[in-house]
Amino acid sequence: MSFIHNWLRADIQAINAYHVPKSEDMIKLDAMESPFPLPDELIGQYLAYLADAELNRYPNPSANELQQTLRELMDIPSEFGVLLGNGSDELIQLLALACETGDTILSIEPSFVMYAMIAKFTRLNYQGIELTDDFEIDLSTMITAIETHKPKVIFIAYPNNPTGNAFDRSAIENIITSTDAMVVLDEAYYAYADDSFLTDIAKYPNLILLRTVSKIGFAGLRLGLLIGSEDTVSELDKLRLPYNINTLTQVSANFLLQEKDEINQNAKAIITERSNLSAALSGIEQLTVYPSQANFILFKAPGANALFEALKDQGVLIKNLSAAPGLNDCLRVTVGSVEENTSFINIVKSHYG
Missing domain, CATH: 3.90.1150.10 (Aspartate Aminotransferase, domain 1)
Incomplete structure (x- = not known):
């Protein structure tokens, strides 16, 4: 061997x-990528913008300028905190690392495979709760599972991947209010959906949103963001590795994402x-x-x-x-x-x- x-x-x-x-x-x-390449008229401007990138230096540790660009693009209220990651995957892993040994991550199935994979990688228990035959949440089954397994984190993709549907809003609200777990709504597809829980963060201290720029035309940047209350994000930021968003991603995203x-x-x-x-x-x-x-x-x-x-x-x-x-x-x-x-x-x- x-x-x-x-x-x-x-x-x-x-x-x-x-x-x-x-x-x-x-x-x-x-792979849910955008079919639209960068417009020809922007390519020259973009390359000129990149020329000022200081690749001999470490990146801005907090990516403050990029955070502000994302806030403006997605209309994120100033009172909410924002944490950036190398795609949403890094942020899912960060949330798993916040858990203690023996904690449980709970999600729906079928859904995004990384919830279960990262639970395994970080040695956490994982419970997948099956959707109905038409891919809806069975609320009574979900509440029973929450009471039984007492999860530390609940991941729900909203809209769901791979089924594409957005679940009943009242069902999601019931889940949020019925648990002490951190409820993470993965809004990767927010740009194509009729609904969002962005403003609901102010109502629910145990609610976090994940988003990404991958589905809106910039999958190559590998940039995701976590949105939550200021104190929640401040504590979770302790788990973020230093300089996790590289300079080329910061500079590129700050230019490209201004094209709202x-x-x-x-x-x-x-x-x-x-x-x-x-x-x-x-x-x-x-x-x-x-x-x-x-x-x-x-x-x-x-x-x-x-x-x-x-x-x-x-x-x-x-x-x-x-x-x-x-x-x-x-x-x-x-x-x-x-x-x-x-x-x-x-x-x-x-x-x-």
Whole structure:
């Protein structure tokens, strides 16, 4: 047996690394990225802005200027605290590190896989509570689970990934008020949703929001943010590693995220295309299409594996979820450009024609 196998925790050896499929030369509709590249007229300005970056120095430790840019972009009230991370994943891990040995993280299933993975990495207990057949929260089941497992943290993606729906607001409010746990609403897809709990942070001391710039056009920046009460964020900041947001991300994001009109225009275009794509999929009688408040659509397709492979063979990559619990024969497609969506839907129609 090799040194690493003697040295590494057995439970880590037993899992698979997070897999990212190859996507070169393909229409990439698998990862909820924006289809819109940086406009040509901004590229020169952006490169000139980067020229002033002092790469010989450590980054601004608190990224104060970037924090202010994010507050203005997302209309974050000044009385709330903001904590930045390398994507939301780092912030999820930070919340797990705030827990004590033996604590429990609770979430819904199916949902974002990193909640369970990070619980495992940090040696916390994890409890996944199944959604109903139509991917809604069963409130009585959820409350019973909270009373039984007494979680330290509850993660709820709002809207949910991979199902795309936003849960009933009153159900979320009931969960927040029924527990001493920190309730973390992951609003990664806030730009495409009809509702947000941003202003509710003032009402609920145990409420935190997560957001990211990945879904609004800047996945390459790896920038997420945690929003909570000032005292909550101040305490959690003690767990943040020094200089965690690098200089290029800070400088790039501070320039690019000031293009609020462009970002909002692109989000509206995605919402329009989401409606068109959902209607086109719904017109194929073999498919079951689920409602979405995100920049992707979940649908159930008979023989999902065969459809996934047919799409891949013709240069379109989507996400195959059919092997995941509760998602039998389900596929997830990111809403792309008009041209990308047309290519995708034509292949699906041909497959079932």
